[in-house]
Amino acid sequence: MPEWLARLPERARISGEPEAWLSTERPLVMVLDQRRASEASRELLGREGVHEHVPLFAATPLAPLLEAGPWCLRLEADSEAWRGGEALCRERRLGWCCQPPLNVAFADLIAHLQRLFVWADPQGGQSLVNLQDPAALTALLGSAEPVMLARILAPLGELATPTPQGRWQAWRDIEPGEASDASPRLTLDMEAALKAAPQAWFLAERLGLRLDEVDAAWLEGLAVLNRHGITRARHLDSLLPLLRQAGWREHRDIREALESAQPAWRKVKALRERMETLQAQDRDTLEWTM
Template identity: 45%
Template sequence: MPGWLTRIGERSRRVDAVAAGFEAQHPVYVVLDQRRDSERCAALVGQPGWHDFLTLFAGTPLAPLIEASPWLLELTLGSEAWQAAEALCREQRIGWAFQPTQGARLDALADHMRRLFVLDDPLGGQSLVNVQDPTACTALLAAGSDTAYAHCIGPLGRVSTPTPQGHWQAWQPAAHQGDAKAPPLTHELERALKEIQRAWWLSQATDLPLQELPDEWLERLTQLAEADIAGWRDRKRLLPLVRHADAAMWRQAQAILFDTSLTVRQKISELERHS
């Protein structure tokens, strides 16, 4: 298993009710990728328990993408607005929640979040990280060093991200004493951001938590993608092979996967016939 997946279990715990980890007397904050369900997100505005919100790309180099900007919402825990936002995160995977352990201003929290969207990459450039997506947020928190983890969590306090099983993952708070500069996009984090999409799908398809996925399954799913078999319907058809093939059977599968004389459709048919 990739090391960053094991750190999910080391840095967080599963909770069935996200509100159980928050304090009722303090506001709770939700990061939403509002472009993925703009109608339901817009309906949150003005609901009981709604306090305020900011568009996170405003005032940043990403401002030209303002219509696609994620939102940062301030809500009352347990309110109608909170329940609707929590359902959007858990059911549609379009956001996650946090509550600072100490009082914090909405604009200060937004400034911290804004530093995480564009990270310095290993090639000397910069890369956009979709932090509003729970999959990317999970990879960011799990794959970074202890220092990077503390920086990301920092003023956010108690962070909870939805899981593929529809539960929540509550991450340990961590104090950060360094400067305000965002952590770099390391090779491990870059790899994790690519792997998390396949791992999330596999976790959902097998009902196994991310941190319990066998490394062999993930490697086989990666090989399918390298052979241009990446659609979820095709992966689902080949999931029994990914999960149950022994070493000899998988060697035969690899010969089919990387046979350049076969089309993708032919590869899938051959793999199903041999499974």
């Protein structure tokens, strides 16, 4: 299992209902990927309980992407707006929420979040991190070294992100003294985690597993399929039994099908036929040994 997935149980806990971690006595903050649900996000702004609304790319170098950029909302806890936003985040992976400490001003929190979208990368360039995506944020927090983890979390206070099963996970407190003023810089491990996050989320969601239960071999197999043009969810769904079968990539006919110039749907057809053959052989072997 990749190290960032293995760290998740140490850094976050499944919290169940939001009432398990949020305080109804102070407002909370929600980061929302409005681009993927623009109509629902606009409707949310008209609900009771919205105190402030800030497009996070405004007044930053990312301003040209403003219309597609995420929003930050300051909401009244247990309000109509909170309930609608909570459902969007949890059920549709459209964002996450936190309750900053009382000594963190909303403007300071906005500035902190804006600094976390562009990171120096190991290749000497800069990478845009989709911080509004719970999968990306989970990968970032799971792979960050302790000092950087503290730097990210300190102003956020109580942070909760959705899980692939549509629940909430609350991130554990970090001692403020461990925080650092170091500028955001991706390590190779963080970069790898961010690239693998969509595949890990897909597998956990489809197989009904926690992220830390996703096997590294399944992730590698899914990446192989993606590299050979098999990227549609319905195609990948049909090949999940193959991904979980040990040694499937070692079969010559599977390698030939993947490396062929055929369209993706023909590759999927060939792989499914081979998968059914392998499953039949496994059943025959089981019957013979019983």
